[in-house]
Amino acid sequence: MNFTPGDTQTLLDIMRSRRDVRGKSFLATPLEEEKIELILQAALAAPSVGYSQPWEFILIDDETIKEKIHKNFCCENEKAKEIFAEKEKYRELKLEGIREAPLNIAVLYSPQKKPVLGTTSMQKMGEYSVVCAIENMWLMARSLDIGMGWVSILNEKSVLNTLKAPPQKQLIAYLCLGYVSSFASEPELKTLKWEKEKQRSELLHRNRYNNSSSSKP
Numbered sequence: 001m002n003f004t005p006g007d008t009q010t011l012l013d014i015m016r017s018r019r020d021v022r023g024k025s026f027l028a029t030p031l032e033e034e035k036i037e038l039i040l041q042a043a044l045a046a047p048s049v050g051y052s053q054p055w056e057f058i059l060i061d062d063e064t065i066k067e068k069i070h071k072n073f074c075c076e077n078e079k080a081k082e083i084f085a086e087k088e089k090y091r092e093l094k095l096e097g098i099r100e101a102p103l104n105i106a107v108l109y110s111p112q113k114k115p116v117l118g119t120t121s122m123q124k125m126g127e128y129s130v131v132c133a134i135e136n137m138w139l140m141a142r143s144l145d146i147g148m149g150w151v152s153i154l155n156e157k158s159v160l161n162t163l164k165a166p167p168q169k170q171l172i173a174y175l176c177l178g179y180v181s182s183f184a185s186e187p188e189l190k191t192l193k194w195e196k197e198k199q200r201s202e203l204l205h206r207n208r209y210n211n212s213s214s215s216k217p
């Protein structure tokens with residue numbers, strides 16, 4: 001299969017307009033089954049170390065379960081508030097959309113029982129494979145004009161317990177999905193001046209690591 005420059009541009013447009021969506025940006029409109037299916041197909045098309053496909057997905061639309069996960073978030077977020085110097089600014093951030101999003105998806109890593117090709121030296125490759133699946137979901141969702149938000153301010157063991165998942169599974173992501181009122185044009189944490197966008201010169205090196213921030217590849 002060959003792609004056109006137009007396809008490449010579309011892919012880049014989808015990547016650049018993907019946003020982390022939270023709170024009131026979500027609409028209550030339920031997601032169509034065929035759209036959810038496309039998002040899951042995107043997840044299952046991801047690369048995985050040794051083709052281990054070490055992912056599992058729990059689709060959650062039960063309000064009681066969402067409420068429990070939201071309580072878990074509130075508890076963890078209370079602790080998080082104490083960690084940051086800019087406490088007041090942190091308090092104003094909306095960092096989840098668990099109850100507002102019509103669909104939540106917990107993405108689990110399933111540790112493999114036998115050795116996996118590619119994980120013999122670098123052991124976290126299984127978890128990283130699951131993250132590849134999540135990014136695929138995020139991009140597919142955006143291409144369908146569906147917003148997705150990643151919530152990680154959660155007690156992992158409690159989430160697994162709430163979802164009745166076996167304790168050997170790991171929670172990689174708790175995702176909130178739904179149609180949105182609008183997509184922001186840039187990361188919210190940039191708009192709110194929580195973090196600055198890094199310059200390319202800080203991030204790219206050529207041939208060897210260069211500590212000088214002025215070096216350009």
Ligand SMILES: Cc1cc2nc3c(=O)[nH]c(=O)nc-3n(C[C@H](O)[C@H](O)[C@H](O)COP(=O)(O)O)c2cc1C
Nearest residue numbers: 018019020094095096150151152153186187188189
């Ligand atoms: C691994 C991971 C965990 C994240 N956890 C949270 C979270 O708990 N709450 C939140 O509001 N955003 C979370 N985010 C979203 C980031 O804050 C967001 O991706 C970043 O600010 C850039 O904004 P953008 O995704 O809209 O481009 C997470 C993102 C990643 C990749």
